[in-house]
Amino acid sequence: MSAMASNHSARYVIGIDLGTTHCVLSYLDKNTAVENPISHILAIAQITAPGNVEEKAQLPSFLYLPHGAEFATQELTLPWLTQSPYLVGVLARELGSKTALRLVSSAKSWLSHTDINPRSAFLPLDSADEVVEKVSPFLASQTYLQHLQAAWDHVFPEHPWIQQDIVITVPASFDPAARALTAEAATSLGVQQLTLLEEPQAALYSWLQSMPETWRQQVKVGDIILVIDVGGGTTDLSLISVVEEQGQLHLTRIAVGDHILLGGDNMDLALAYQVQAKLTEAGHTLQPWQLMALTQTCRMAKEQLLSDVTLQSVPVVVPSRSSQLLGASLRSELTREDIEQILLAGFFPHCHYQDQPQQRARSGLKKLGLPYAQDAGITRHLAAFLSRQKSATEMMGEFIQPTLVLFNGGVFKSSLFSTRVLTILNDWIAHVGGTSARLLGDADLDCAVACGAAYYGYVRQGRGVRIRGGVASSYYVGVESALPAVPGFAPPLQLLCVAPFGMEEGSQIELTQHELGLVVGEPVQFKFFGSNTRRYDEVGILLDTWLPAEIEELPEIQLTLPAEGDHQSGDVVPVHLSSRVTEVGTLALLAVSVAFPQQTWQIELNLRGEKKN
DSSP states (O other): OEEOOOOTTOSEEEEEEEOSSEEEEEEEETTOOOSSOOOEEOOEEEEEETTEEEEESOEEOOEEOOOHHHHHHSOOOBTTBSOOSSEESHHHHHHHHHOGGGEEOOHHHHHTOTTSOTTSOOBSTTOOTTOOOOBOHHHHHHHHHHHHHHHHHHHOTTSOGGGSEEEEEEOTTOOHHHHHHHHHHHHTTTOSEEEEEEHHHHHHHHHHHHOTTTHHHHOOTTOEEEEEEEOSSOEEEEEEEEEEETTEEEEEEEEEOOOBOOSHHHHHHHHHHHHHHHHHHTTOOOOHHHHHHHHHHHHHHHHHHHHOTTOOEEEEEEOOSSSSHHHHOEEEEEEHHHIIIIIIHHHSOOOOTTOOOOOOOOOSOOOSOOOOOSOOOHHHHHHHHHHHTGGGSSOOSSSOOOSEEEEESGGGGSHHHHHHHHHHHHHHHHHTTOOOOEEOOOOOTTTHHHHHHHHHHHHTTTOSOOEEOOOSSEEEEEEEOOSOOBTTBOOOEEEEEEEOTTOOTTOEEEEEEEEEEEEOSSEEEEOEEEESSOTTOOTTOEESOOOTTTOEEOOOEEEEOOOOTTOOTTOEEEEEEEEEEOTTSOEEEEEEESSOTTOEEEEEEOOTTOOOO
16 A cells, blocks of 8 residues: 555545456545544436436546537536537446447556556557547546546535645556556645555455444454455455564564456356357347447446346447447347356366466457466466465465455356355365365445555554555565676676565665666666565565566656766776655665665666656
8 A cells, every 4th residue: 555645634544445347435434523534425316318417436447539410419518518529427337338449448447557658548449430539547547536626526515626635546456657647636636645555455355444443353363364355457365464562462464365357247258259150140240349348338238137137148238339229139038048158167167275276378460458367367367476476474384274255356246156256275285184264255346446445544543443454565676796798698697676566655764785886978778677476585685596487577767867967978987775665565676886875776676667766
């Protein structure tokens, strides 16, 4: 978790779940005299149909780019706005289900894509030629926050949004660059006090808030809480341990999984492929844009089937560009059997605890798109996570055996999936002679993350129990060896640990034990690495060898550091490093001249595709 300084004059803490498919805003009065305050949900005004504005607990994370005729003939006015170039929320989602080539979705997932510049305007992908103005993932995220800001200010004009304590949740597996982008989207709108909080922690904070008097009776020292968060775009896995210090129970986040792009979006697409197969058998061929629209339609049908157990099927309609829309549209259906065969068996398969996600050879050429997980089996990703993180505790065995499980994410609104996962997990534990894991309470899976975020702002005032965390990975910078050049071989690279696992945001460490040479005045590359399993590497340690499975190379930083003072271009300046984890979770290195300590250069692991100096 990460934060700017708290605003003691702020009346409210605002918790925001900036989700892949929905956004939710919760708030809590900081000045309440109640010992255990309740987080409230703001009903967000949004256009649900032309000329119709409704307040709903969720703001769908969809942005629609209307064409001129839509503005000319329809009333699209919000209480605080006469006209906007974009539609956001329910109507955007509904229009996008019919005209998918004008719909922007999954902006949050694009923020974490390492191979693109998230500031580039390329969404919607493969859009129609008439969509001249596209938007970037950053702008889309900023637009959702702007809508939430306007909705808040409309209800609480005497307590402006920018003056409150804002807590925005992010996936625990978000890298520093994605965290920085999320933070900038908020600060660019004037936010003065911002905190980023990991979503699995927010879910657990919501659970703690729901039972302030009894939570200590439900956990014990030595318990390992597994938080499984399957949302619209990601599968987020975290482990939180229960420890005792000075007679008091404390919670510490001890492990975070890889960033896995696997969630509701994948499930909707899988269902769309199933319906497409039915249409193909009937002699119909879908265009790519029709498949995009069908995916949105299948999402709505899926939600109906999962929320109403009496339904056996839901009709789905594939739109057509024909002027005779109803006559030309293709019709099919999504059945409960489809749900069970495609989603349950495909995404939550029975597997062994030693199984690993399946990998296939990648094609040398591919279209621009999100780097979705190659294996859709969430249970196999869970097995791999528990095996990889077995060193996170002193527990012996082939994998970590959680004692408690907390589910989060809209996918688990259906007990069909949560029961399946808990059953598989306990089968693994029983196989090694362990004690079955228990389920932690019921939660409002639509609002838990936002409510937990608001409650965390209350906890930061010194009330309640705080989950300890720090950075979720150990970070390293590559240091080129000074060995003589050998023809045909690159100089060996050592990895210097500059931020150990758990290093708190806002803290700084001096690495004076290593004198390094810094190249100034000409373009250079800095290689950064991260590991979410090597949690015992201390800051300053130099690694000569490492396993690729343990340490991942991050996007490199290319920049030219100025040749200041008496230095010339190409000079190698003796320096030592100082590392700092910033308040929003980015890693900043400060190179300090050994001869002139007042002379410094900053290297920040920050926004992808941009040069910093």
